[in-house]
Amino acid sequence: MSTGERPDVDPVTGHPAAIVYQDVWKAFGPHQILRGLDLVVPRGRVTVIIGRSGTGKSVTIKHVMGLLRPDKGRIWVGDDELTAMSDRELRRVRLRFGIVFQQAALFDSMDVFDNIAFPLREHERLKEAQVRERVMALIAQVGLRGSERKVPSELSGGMRKRAGLARALVRSPEFLLYDEPTTGLDPILTAAMDKLIADTDAAHPDLTSLVISHDMHAVLSIAHKIVMLNEGVVVHEGTPDYFTSSDDPLIRQFLAGSLDGPMKV
Amino acid sequence: MSPPAPDSASDTEARPILPVRVVEAAGRFVLGWVGGLRGAVEEVGRAGVVAFWGVANVFLPPLRVRLTIQQMEFIGVQSLPIILLTSAFTGAVFTLQSHRAFAMFGAQAMVGGTVGVALTRELGPTLTGLLVAGRAGSAIAAELGTMRVTEQIDALDAMAVDPLNYLVKPRVLAAVLVMPMLTAIFDFVGIVGSYVIGIYLMHLSRPEFLVRLGDWVDWDDIYSGLLKAVVFGFIVGVVSCYKGFYTTGGARGVGQATTSAVVVSSVAILVSNFFIAWAIP
Ligand SMILES: Nc1ncnc2c1ncn2[C@@H]1O[C@H](COP(=O)(O)OP(=O)(O)O)[C@@H](O)[C@H]1O
Numbered sequence: 001m002s003t004g005e006r007p008d009v010d011p012v013t014g015h016p017a018a019i020v021y022q023d024v025w026k027a028f029g030p031h032q033i034l035r036g037l038d039l040v041v042p043r044g045r046v047t048v049i050i051g052r053s054g055t056g057k058s059v060t061i062k063h064v065m066g067l068l069r070p071d072k073g074r075i076w077v078g079d080d081e082l083t084a085m086s087d088r089e090l091r092r093v094r095l096r097f098g099i100v101f102q103q104a105a106l107f108d109s110m111d112v113f114d115n116i117a118f119p120l121r122e123h124e125r126l127k128e129a130q131v132r133e134r135v136m137a138l139i140a141q142v143g144l145r146g147s148e149r150k151v152p153s154e155l156s157g158g159m160r161k162r163a164g165l166a167r168a169l170v171r172s173p174e175f176l177l178y179d180e181p182t183t184g185l186d187p188i189l190t191a192a193m194d195k196l197i198a199d200t201d202a203a204h205p206d207l208t209s210l211v212i213s214h215d216m217h218a219v220l221s222i223a224h225k226i227v228m229l230n231e232g233v234v235v236h237e238g239t240p241d242y243f244t245s246s247d248d249p250l251i252r253q254f255l256a257g258s259l260d261g262p263m264k265v
Numbered sequence: 266m267s268p269p270a271p272d273s274a275s276d277t278e279a280r281p282i283l284p285v286r287v288v289e290a291a292g293r294f295v296l297g298w299v300g301g302l303r304g305a306v307e308e309v310g311r312a313g314v315v316a317f318w319g320v321a322n323v324f325l326p327p328l329r330v331r332l333t334i335q336q337m338e339f340i341g342v343q344s345l346p347i348i349l350l351t352s353a354f355t356g357a358v359f360t361l362q363s364h365r366a367f368a369m370f371g372a373q374a375m376v377g378g379t380v381g382v383a384l385t386r387e388l389g390p391t392l393t394g395l396l397v398a399g400r401a402g403s404a405i406a407a408e409l410g411t412m413r414v415t416e417q418i419d420a421l422d423a424m425a426v427d428p429l430n431y432l433v434k435p436r437v438l439a440a441v442l443v444m445p446m447l448t449a450i451f452d453f454v455g456i457v458g459s460y461v462i463g464i465y466l467m468h469l470s471r472p473e474f475l476v477r478l479g480d481w482v483d484w485d486d487i488y489s490g491l492l493k494a495v496v497f498g499f500i501v502g503v504v505s506c507y508k509g510f511y512t513t514g515g516a517r518g519v520g521q522a523t524t525s526a527v528v529v530s531s532v533a534i535l536v537s538n539f540f541i542a543w544a545i546p
């Protein structure tokens with residue numbers, strides 16, 4: 001396997017590289033979304049991609065799961081390079097991921113228990129008792145005890161995201177992706193979700209987390225590394241301290257949520 | 266002459282001569298058609314992919330037996346009340362009207378046979394198909410459309426579960442399996458409705474009614490009706506799944522997908538009905 005040019009270590013955290021994007025380009029018709037994205041996601045840490053709505057954050061994580069293919073550039077997951085893979089091989093890569101969707105994307109024909117059990121029942125041959133044990137443990141971990149027989153329409157937004165997190169975790173994935181986990185939650189639920197992400201990270205030391213957000217404040221406390229995306233390229237990357245102490249006008253504008261600055265509406 | 270529209274005021278002096286405008290208009294017309302045609306071809310292509318994978322997936326694991334049975338319950342069992350009601354009244358009204366017509370020639374005895382042939386060959390499969398399109402097809406398109414716009418289909422993909430296998434196959438298969446059963450029920454209940462009206466209301470002769478029915482309705486009529494039902498089931502399944510699966514544009518898109526699933530399946534049923542009737546004399 002040709003991993004010659006692939007960086008082995010993340011320069012920001014010093015941790016080994018788990019996911020690498022190298023000069024990734026992607027357009028939808030005339031709209032160029034990614035314009036040579038370079039990104040290293042460190043193993044066992046929490047990395048946050050931050051950027052305005054519509055800059056291509058969701059597109060970025062869809063690439064790493066093989067749901068989209070780049071027009072140009074290379075992407076590694078561990079030692080596997082995705083670019084050359086067949087659909088069947090990509091499907092196998094997907095099994096190493098868990099993803100928490102922006103609106104949770106729970107199946108509304110199933111209750112919470114069956115939603116969380118779904119990946120187990122699809123991909124692992126377990127006895128129903130084992131499924132039950134795994135699912136109930138996760139339900140307790142995300143704080144949904146007593147709600148296992150509720151259907152998604154009976155849950156609040158915060159509870160849905162918790163159920164989505166439990167479903168993403170149920171097969172003990174290597175990588176966990178969160179698409180805007182706190183968007184649409186009130187400040188208290190945002191803090192609760194942040195704590196859940198941090199706790200999940202602490203409980204699974206080998207888990208590599210990648211969080212997408214447009215809310216800088218919500219991620220400062222959970223991130224080990226922050227990557228700022230603008231117009232399809234990485235414009236800044238560093239530790240949370242780097243971002244809070246920076247006087248770069250783009251970062252200041254983003255932190256302040258201000259209309260004045262290099263970014264225009 | 267009508268006054269010029271405000272925004273065309275500036276091009277009055279530069280207005281091209283009539284033949285040029287005619288050619289332009291013709292060009293636009295042709296281009297519009299070509300564009301529309303290309304859209305239609307693309308759409309048929311994507312529907313073809315759904316149809317192909319819906320079929321090819323039948324033998325690919327996992328088989329999805331439980332989901333298929335659930336869908337058969339939904340498309341079949343839950344359609345029963347409306348099928349029973351519609352078929353009984355269709356048989357009844359058809360008997361009423363044909364009795365009036367035949368009575369003019371003193372040919373009342375032909376009512377049973379006429380109704381039987383019309384029901385088994387045409388009305389049974391076609392009306393069942395239209396009812397299933399309206400009731401189950403719309404629900405399938407709305408369900409899959411909602412799953413698309415709320416990222417549930419993306420979630421299946423992300424969890425390495427093939428959505429065509431998980432969502433489309435059971436629905437297409439169930440529609441194909443259930444339609445002939447519903448059609449057979451439609452035929453039977455329609456004939457019973459005809460019998461009740463014919464014998465008890467029109468006072469037709471019971472033996473004449475039954476003998477003509479038995480003489481005129483061949484197994485061929487019934488088979489061709491059931492074959493149509495299979496085709497119609499496939500049409501409703503594929504069209505509704507396709508419309509739902511490729512929904513875009515939020516709640517509004519789901520509404521459009523639902524409407525268009527019913528319209529397209531209904532038209533496809535009626536058109537294909539003609540060609541099947543043509544091909545099988
Ligand atoms: N499958 C797709 N087809 C066409 N355009 C897309 C697709 N996915 C995303 N886009 C477009 O790409 C841009 C970035 O989208 P996205 O990554 O979802 O933004 P965000 O950073 O808010 O997550 C948007 O303009 C969106 O319309």
Ligand SMILES: [Mg+2]
Nearest residue numbers: 057058179180
């Ligand atoms: Mg997004």
